[in-house]
Amino acid sequence: MAAIIMPAEAQEPVEAPDVTMRACAICEHGGTSARALAYAKVGRQLVECANCGFTYAPKAREAVHMQAAGNGRMRLSDLLLCFLDRVTYWRRFMFSPLEPYELLNKLGPDSGNVVDVGCHRDNLRLISPRFSIYGLAGFPALAAHARAEGARTGATVLSTTAAEGLSRFPDRSLAGVVLYSHLERDADARSVVALLGRKLRFDGVAVLKLANYGSLNRLVMGKRWYKFNFPDYLNYFRKRDISALAACFGLEVSFPLMLSLPTDDNFIAILKPIIPIEIY
Numbered sequence: 001m002a003a004i005i006m007p008a009e010a011q012e013p014v015e016a017p018d019v020t021m022r023a024c025a026i027c028e029h030g031g032t033s034a035r036a037l038a039y040a041k042v043g044r045q046l047v048e049c050a051n052c053g054f055t056y057a058p059k060a061r062e063a064v065h066m067q068a069a070g071n072g073r074m075r076l077s078d079l080l081l082c083f084l085d086r087v088t089y090w091r092r093f094m095f096s097p098l099e100p101y102e103l104l105n106k107l108g109p110d111s112g113n114v115v116d117v118g119c120h121r122d123n124l125r126l127i128s129p130r131f132s133i134y135g136l137a138g139f140p141a142l143a144a145h146a147r148a149e150g151a152r153t154g155a156t157v158l159s160t161t162a163a164e165g166l167s168r169f170p171d172r173s174l175a176g177v178v179l180y181s182h183l184e185r186d187a188d189a190r191s192v193v194a195l196l197g198r199k200l201r202f203d204g205v206a207v208l209k210l211a212n213y214g215s216l217n218r219l220v221m222g223k224r225w226y227k228f229n230f231p232d233y234l235n236y237f238r239k240r241d242i243s244a245l246a247a248c249f250g251l252e253v254s255f256p257l258m259l260s261l262p263t264d265d266n267f268i269a270i271l272k273p274i275i276p277i278e279i280y
């Protein structure tokens, strides 16, 4: 098995003001021509790519004004929508019985290196011990908790961003990667998917859980959709967006039917490398 280059301890990220406009993560179209969305009223600027329609925050870091919508007062229609959203909360769990780690355990190869990006909840404990498990935790405070979990399970935790951590693995060395609600938050999402295309083995699999920007609930709730979770979220994927992004880097995508329904506020995407024809 190829050796992993252990990273230096990461420093706490410095939240400096961001003056650069992000390009579209899907097609790299420049941010200056993107169309501003009314969802900016919820407190943060969002734009829709003029070329491919992907929705994202054009600045990775900016001041968030949570009272921007209606000066903090909700209209009766907004209150009704929020009420309906809450009393039908059960629907968020109705069609998602399988967690990403379970899909990895089920679909991944027999052994090899697996990376859990973000060390979500109990993933380090629940990913199958048949794998060599690495956790990537971008913030030292998070890494401390993950390391404690790793000490119990044998997982290795690296204090690093997703792109930096994945880049330290040799090409075609990863049996699996889990990204649980991560890509929405990553200003460098395009680089992360590019690395999945390079680092996954041809029999490897990446399991992504993403907020479903194409969900019916988002259409109904509009700017009150609970996934407009500022300042955390930077990218809002539809299935077509993650498919287009994966295709840029030699990955094919599948969406398990019952885990990617339009009634669900999240969806699962399974990414696998497209095996070059010359290998057959």
Ligand SMILES: [Zn+2]
Residues within 6 Å of the ligand: 024, 025, 026, 027, 028, 029, 049, 050, 051, 052, 053, 054
């Ligand atoms: Zn685009």
